[in-house]
Every structure is written in C-alpha cells, then in structure tokens.
Amino acid sequence: MALLSIEKLTKSFGGLTAVSNVDILIDKGELIGLIGPNGAGKTTVFNLITGVYAPSYGTIELEVDGKLVSLAKKKPYRVTKLGIARTFQNIRLFKDLSVLDNVRIAMHQRVGYGMPAALTHFGRYFSEEKRLVAEAEALLDVFKLTEKKDELAKNLPYGEQRHLEIVRAMATKPRLLLLDEPAAGMNPNETAALTAMIAKLRHDYDLTILLIEHDMSLVMKICERIYVLDYGVVISEGAPDKIRSDSRVIEAYLGEDVSAPQDGEA
Amino acid sequence: MGMITKKNILILLSIVATFAVVQVLRTMNILTNFHEITLALICINIILAVSLNLITGFTGQFSLGHAGFMSIGAYTCALILLKYPTMWGFLAGIIAGGIASALVGIIIGLPTLRLKGDYLAIATLGMAEIIRVIFLNIEITGGAAGLASIPRIANWFWMFFFAVISVVFINNFIKSSPGRACISIREDEIAAESMGINSTKYKVMSFAIGAFFAGIGGGLYASYFFFLKPNLFGFLKSIDMLVIVVLGGLGSLTGSVVAAVLLTLLTTFLQQFTAVRMILYALLLVVIMIFRPKGIMGTSEITDLLGRIGRGKGRVE
Numbered sequence: 145m146a147l148l149s150i151e152k153l154t155k156s157f158g159g160l161t162a163v164s165n166v167d168i169l170i171d172k173g174e175l176i177g178l179i180g181p182n183g184a185g186k187t188t189v190f191n192l193i194t195g196v197y198a199p200s201y202g203t204i205e206l207e208v209d210g211k212l213v214s215l216a217k218k219k220p221y222r223v224t225k226l227g228i229a230r231t232f233q234n235i236r237l238f239k240d241l242s243v244l245d246n247v248r249i250a251m252h253q254r255v256g257y258g259m260p261a262a263l264t265h266f267g268r269y270f271s272e273e274k275r276l277v278a279e280a281e282a283l284l285d286v287f288k289l290t291e292k293k294d295e296l297a298k299n300l301p302y303g304e305q306r307h308l309e310i311v312r313a314m315a316t317k318p319r320l321l322l323l324d325e326p327a328a329g330m331n332p333n334e335t336a337a338l339t340a341m342i343a344k345l346r347h348d349y350d351l352t353i354l355l356i357e358h359d360m361s362l363v364m365k366i367c368e369r370i371y372v373l374d375y376g377v378v379i380s381e382g383a384p385d386k387i388r389s390d391s392r393v394i395e396a397y398l399g400e401d402v403s404a405p406q407d408g409e410a
Numbered sequence: 411m412g413m414i415t416k417k418n419i420l421i422l423l424s425i426v427a428t429f430a431v432v433q434v435l436r437t438m439n440i441l442t443n444f445h446e447i448t449l450a451l452i453c454i455n456i457i458l459a460v461s462l463n464l465i466t467g468f469t470g471q472f473s474l475g476h477a478g479f480m481s482i483g484a485y486t487c488a489l490i491l492l493k494y495p496t497m498w499g500f501l502a503g504i505i506a507g508g509i510a511s512a513l514v515g516i517i518i519g520l521p522t523l524r525l526k527g528d529y530l531a532i533a534t535l536g537m538a539e540i541i542r543v544i545f546l547n548i549e550i551t552g553g554a555a556g557l558a559s560i561p562r563i564a565n566w567f568w569m570f571f572f573a574v575i576s577v578v579f580i581n582n583f584i585k586s587s588p589g590r591a592c593i594s595i596r597e598d599e600i601a602a603e604s605m606g607i608n609s610t611k612y613k614v615m616s617f618a619i620g621a622f623f624a625g626i627g628g629g630l631y632a633s634y635f636f637f638l639k640p641n642l643f644g645f646l647k648s649i650d651m652l653v654i655v656v657l658g659g660l661g662s663l664t665g666s667v668v669a670a671v672l673l674t675l676l677t678t679f680l681q682q683f684t685a686v687r688m689i690l691y692a693l694l695l696v697v698i699m700i701f702r703p704k705g706i707m708g709t710s711e712i713t714d715l716l717g718r719i720g721r722g723k724g725r726v727e
Contacts (some may be wrong), residue, residue, distance in 0.1 A: 194604060224606035232604075238597035240709070248587070249594045253606040256585040262586035263579050269586065276587070316606050 145207050147352050148174045148193070148320060153202035155185075155192055155376075162188045164376040166202070170320070175346060175353045177384075177385050179360075185376040186356045187233055190322050193354075193400055195220040203352035225253055229318035231309040233325050233356070239298035243289060245307060246297050247280040247347070250315035283311050285342065286348075303334050307341075315347065320352045321345075327359045334360055342366060364388065372396065418715055429570055432565040436566070446566060450634050452674045453569035454627050457576045458490055459654040459666040461623035464580050466652070467660035469590070469616040470596025471523060476537030477647035481640070482514055483507030483625025485551050488560045488632040495561035504572070504629040512618040514541070519617035523610065538648055545640040548690025556639030557632075564633035572630055576623045581663055582620065592616045596661075657698060659705030664712040669705070 149166040154161065163185045170176050176184050191197045193204055195218045205212040206226055215223055229250075238246050255276065261267035284290040287307040292300065297308060306326060313321060326333045326342070339362050346353055357363045363370065364384045372380040374386060374396040380387055387393055432449065437443045441449075462476045487503035494502070519573040545551045553559075583589045591612045594602040599609050632638055654673055658665030676694065680687040698706070 196600065196604075219684050220600075220603035221606050221608045222602060230604055236598050236601040236604075238594050238601065241593065241597060245590060245593075249590050249602070249607070250605040252587050257587070257589065262588050263582050264584070267583045272587075312605065362652065388429075 145210070145212070145346050146170060147174075147207050148354075149203075149205050149212070150189075150193070151203045152342050153189070153192060153204060153206075154200050155197060156200045161377050163192065163373075166373070166376070166378050168371055168378075170352060170354060172207075172352055173350070175342075175368050176355065177363040178354060178356045179358070179363055179370060179387075180373035180375065184373040184396075186373055187324060187347065188376075189373070190230060190324055190356065191320065193223070194195055194228060194313055195223040212372055221253075224318075227317070227319035228322065229313035229316045229320075230322040231264065231306075231313050231326060233328065235305050235309055237297040237305055237308060240296060243275065243282055243284065243296050243297055243300070244293040246308060246312050247283060247315045248276050250312045251276055251279065280315065283314055286314075286345065290291075290343055303330055306330070306338075310341075310345070311393040314349065316359070318351070323353060323355045323357075325356050325358060327357060330359075332361070335359055338362070339366055420498075421713070423442050425574055432566065432570075434592065438605050444463040448674065448678045449614065450564075450567060450569045450627030451678075452614075452671050452673055453573040454631050454634075455651075455654060455670040456573045457623055457627035457630070459652045459658065459670045460580050460663055461620040461627070462651050463655045463658070463660065463663060463666045464561070464584070464592075464623075465616055467619040467655055467662070467666075468584050469592040469613060471613055471617065472527055473534040473617075473620075474531045474645075474648050474652065475518075475538035475541075476651045477618075477643040477645070478516060478534075478541040479621040479624035480513045480628035480631070480647070481538075481541060481545060481643035481659050482511040483628030484632040484638055484643070485545060485557070485628075486510045486625070487629030488557050488638055491563065491590060491633055492557070495563070496712060497563055500561070500563035500568075500633055504626055507632075508622040511628070512622035515618045515621030516614055519614040520603065523613040523617060525537040535648070538643070539645070542640045542643055545643075551638075554635075554639065555643075556637065558637050560632055560636040560638065561635045564630050569630060569634065572626055573633065576599065576626065577663060580619070580623065584663075588612065588615065593661075627705075644698035653661055653695065657695065659707035660710055661708060662707035664710070665705050665707030672706075 146169045148168070148170040150166060152160060152162055153166040155163040166189065172252065178189065180186055187284060188197065192199050195215060199216055204215040206215055206228065208226055213226060215226070238249065255272055257268045257272050261269045280294065281290050284293060287310070289304060289308060289311065292304070297305065300308060310323065310326065323342070327338055330338065342364055344352065355363070355367065367384060370384055370387045371378055372390070372393050379392045379396060380390045413607055432441070458476060458480060462473065465471050465473045484507065486507040488561050490503035490506055490650065491499050493499070522530060522537065525533050546554055584593065591602070591607045592615070594607055595609050595612055605607050654669045657673065658667070658669030676691065680690055685691065
C-alpha cells in the first residue's frame with residue numbers, strides 16, 4: 145500500500161483551476177521530486193495535502209497503521225498529528241522566539257503533562273521539559289544549530305533559517321516530510337551540503353520525502369522519481385533520466401520548440 | 411532546572427518583603443485609608459493587566475472586552491457575598507466569579523476568535539457592551555442603581571494574595587508547552603497549525619484563562635469597594651486595561667505589573683488637578699510611547715535580567 149495516494153486532485157479558485165486531476169502515489173521510504181515552472185501549482189498541492197486548502201474534487205489518503213485515512217477535510221494540525229510535516233517556501237519561522245522554542249513548539253503534541261502541571265509547574269512539568277530540551281538539542285545537532293539554541297530565529301543567517309525550518313518540521317516526528325524549495329537562495333556549496341543532509345535525515349529517521357525544488361542539480365541527484373506539473377496538470381512522471389529527456393518537460397520549461405519553423409531551411 | 415533555583419528564591423523573597431513592608435507601614439499607622447485604597451486598586455489592576463496581556467500580548471488576540479469579564483466576576487461574587495456574608499462566602503464568590511467569567515469567555519471566544527485583529531477588537535468590544543446592558547436591565551443585579559452594601563471581606567491581604575497568584579499562574583502557563591502554543595499563534599498562525607497546534611483550542615484557552623483572572627479581579631473589586639453599578643465596567647475601563655498592557659509591553663508580565671503600579675499611582679496623584687488631569691495623563695502616555703515604543707519592558711521579564719546577573723545562565727527555564 146502506498147504511504148500517500150492522491151487521486152484526481154483538483155482545486156479551483158473561482159475561475160482559475162490551480163490543480164487539475166493530479167494523481168500522485170508515494171511509497172514508504174521514497175524520495176520524490178515535484179517540479180514545474182513558476183505558478184504550476186506545486187505549492188498548492190502542498191497546501192492541499194496539509195489541509196491549508198480543501199480540495200474541490202479528488203482524494204488524498206494517507207496510510208496510518210495499515211489503513212487509509214482521508215486527509216481531504218482535515219485541519220492542518222490534524223494532518224500533522226497523522227505524521228505529515230512541512231516547510232514553507234517563504235520561511236515561516238516564529239521569528240521573535242528562540243531557536244529552541246521554535247523546535248519545542250513543534251513537539252507540543254507529544255508533551256506528557258496537562259493544564260494543571262502547566263499552571264503550577266508541579267507533577268511531570270520539569271521531567272517533561274527536560275526531555276523536550278534534550279530531544280530538541282539532538283535534532284538541532286543534525287544541522288549544527290545546538291550552539292545557537294538561545295538566539296532569536298530572526299537573527300540566524302538565511303541558510304540556517306532554512307535549516308531550522310527543517311529541524312522544526314522534524315520535531316513533529318513526521319513519517320512524510322514535505323519540503324518546499326529547501327535550497328531556494330542558496331549557493332552551490334550550501335545546496336550540496338543540504339543535499340547530503342536531506343539524504344542523511346531520510347536514512348536516519350526512516351523518512352519519506354516529497355520535495356519541491358527549482359535547483360535541478362539537487363532534484364536530479366537525490367530524487368528517485370519526479371512528478372512534473374505545468375498549469376496544474378501532471379505532464380510527466382518517472383525517473384530523473386526519463387524526465388531529463390522528456391520533450392513535454394523541456395517545452396514547459398523553455399517554451400514551444402522555437403527551432404521548428406526553421407527545420408525546412410536547415 | 412527544578413523548583414528551587416536562585417531565581418525562584420529571589421522572587422519569593424521579594425514577594426514576602428513587599429508584603430512585609432506594607433504590613434509594617436500599616437501597623438505603624440503611616441498608611442492612611444487613602445493609601446490602602448490605592449494599594450488595593452494597584453492589585454486589581456495588576457490582575458486585570460496580566461490577564462489581558464495573556465490574551466493580547468502573548469496570544470496576539472486584540473481584545474477590547476476585558477471590563478466585560480471583570481463585571482461578570484464582580485456581580486457573581488457580589489451576589490454570592492450578599493447571600494453568604496462570610497469569609498468562605500467571599501472565597502467561593504471569587505472562585506465562582508472567575509469560573510463564570512471563564513465560561514462566558516469560552517462561549518464568546520468560540521465564534522469571535524475566528525476574527526482577526528481589528529475585527530476581533532470590535533467583536534469583543536460589542537460583547538462587553540452586551541454584558542453591560544444585560545446587567546443594566548436584569549433585576550437580580552439591581553439594574554442601573556446597582557448593588558450596594560456588599561459585605562467588605564476583601565482586605566489588603568487577599569488583594570495581595572490574589573495578585574501574586576494571578577501573576578504566578580499566568581507566568582507558569584506561558585512558560586509551559588500550552589503557553590508556548592499560544593505564543594506561536596501570535597507569531598504565525600499558519601506555521602503554528604502546521605506544527606500540530608490546534609489554534610482555535612489555544613486561542614479559546616488563553617481567552618478563558620484571561621477571563622478567569624479578570625473575573626477574580628472583578629470579585630475583589632466588588633468586595634473591597636462594596637458597591638457595583640454597570641457603568642463602572644464600560645468601554646473606558648477596557649481601554650484603561652489595554653493602556654496598562656501596551657505601556658508595560660505586550661508580552662511582558664513584568665511590564666504589566668510595573669505599568670499597573672505606575673499608572674494607578676499616577677491616576678491617584680492627578681486626582682488633585684481635576685481640570686487638567688486627563689490632559690496630563692494623555693500627555694504622559696504620548697511621551698512614554700515616543701521614547702519606549704515597545705512599552706516600558708518590551709517583551710523582556712525581570713527574570714531574564716536576574717538570570718543574566720546570576721552567572722549569565724541565559725534563558726534556560
């Protein structure tokens with residue numbers, strides 16, 4: 145059974161159909177790329193999966209303990225509880241909070257004390273808070289951010305803010321991680337380092353990853369399969385090699401075959 | 411970590427010291443009745459400001475209805491006290507006032523907290539007005555004439571006690587996981603939801619806790635000043651509270667306490683200049699906001715400063 149199965153997914157905003165009849169299947173442990181020109185509907189697909197938007201038509205189902213659970217009308221926090229976490233294209237950290245707090249907030253649904261302990265700081269408050277900090281530091285270690293745990297998120301350099309977003313998503317203990325342009329704005333060295341870290345995370349935490357990315361070096365290097373969206377429609381799907389040579393994909397990115405009228409002359 | 415840290419001992423000592431100093435001054439008859447009333451008002455304003463700061467400063471929900479919650483606590487406590495004019499009646503009245511107010515907070519919060527920013531402010535303003543008009547028109551609360559000769563059981567000790575309790579509980583709350591959930595909603599609601607936080611639940615929770623303590627503040631007011639009428643809890647009362655919170659710093663409990671003390675003293679002091687009172691008051695607010703646009707304390711707490719002095723241990727809570 146696929147971990148995530150999307151069938152005939154459609155979303156219209158008034159007259160505009162942002163996503164149309166999209167089918168995506170993701171198996172457990174896969175690393176899938178979702179690419180396409182600007183405005184192709186990639187982020188809309190993410191927003192539909194995570195419950196920010198409700199689909200106009202179609203189904204989104206996640207495998208939970210051997211059963212398929214529909215995500216279609218679930219609120220974002222419920223989707224997160226079922227094991228899907230995401231990052232955002234335009235970084236959405238809790239800017240005025242510390243790095244540690246950013247991560248701890250994402251652990252909230254797994255905190256083992258209730259309101260009485262929260263108000264009085266009796267009971268399991270201290271042992272649980274200790275556990276949260278230890279877990280958060282272990283995650284921050286992966287991206288070498290532990291040293292900066294007391295800094296405000298807004299004071300981190302851009303690349304580290306992107307890393308912190310991934311750490312924060314990981315803190316919800318996801319089975320499926322959605323990364324929305326994790327390498328945007330990074331230089332080739334940073335992108336290479338990020339590529340390695342995504343591979344490591346996937347291995348260490350037994351993750352399934354769906355990735356939106358414009359940086360082809362990253363996508364072609366680590367994705368096993370790629371879906372290509374254009375104007376809300378999946379125009380191609382398959383292994384990186386197949387996508388690279390697919391004429392419809394090249395057309396979508398570079399426009400119609402401009403050399404065609406000149407064929408006769410050549 | 412743990413309950414017994416240098417910081418906590420320092421805080422406990424300063425609370426005891428504050429109480430002791432006032433107590434000594436009272437026994438030496440240095441404090442007049444007038445001073446005592448000012449002290450009681452300070453305590454009530456601290457409770458109201460700190461609870462409003464939880465809603466507006468920490469959870470980011472702009473509320474202009476705090477006087478409404480206060481009035482529910484005040485009338486509930488007063489009605490119970492009139493029936494059972496004992497110490498236990500007083501304590502039961504205070505708690506019942508808090509609970510009644512929290513319940514109304516939940517009922518009103520569920521539909522209105524979908525609104526954001528200015529729209530929420532207007533909705534909460536309307537809610538407080540509705541509560542006021544209801545009290546004005548029902549028999550049991552005495553209508554416009556109000557309730558008089560409510561047994562005066564609240565004294566300086568109880569005022570101080572409940573002010574400390576309010577600050578401690580709300581401070582504990584914002585330094586817990588549910589509290590951080592509330593703060594994350596203020597920071598970015600969409601990101602908070604994506605991190606597994608049920609934003610509706612925590613907004614309503616913050617609203618209910620804030621309303622609970624506002625109700626307690628109202629109950630104390632009823633018993634200490636032994637007279638209630640609906641017009642005490644008008645729109646301006648809510649604004650007064652908001653001014654304290656903004657002046658102290660949205661998101662700083664220390665700021666709310668400091669501003670509550672300063673503004674209460676200022677108001678009492680200015681009472682002798684009846685003609686220019688409001689002008690001076692407003693002028694002072696403008697000047698402070700020009701020089702400290704984020705409020706007296708910004709978002710920092712006195713414990714942050716103590717922590718830095720105590721071997722720069724940083725912000726480990």
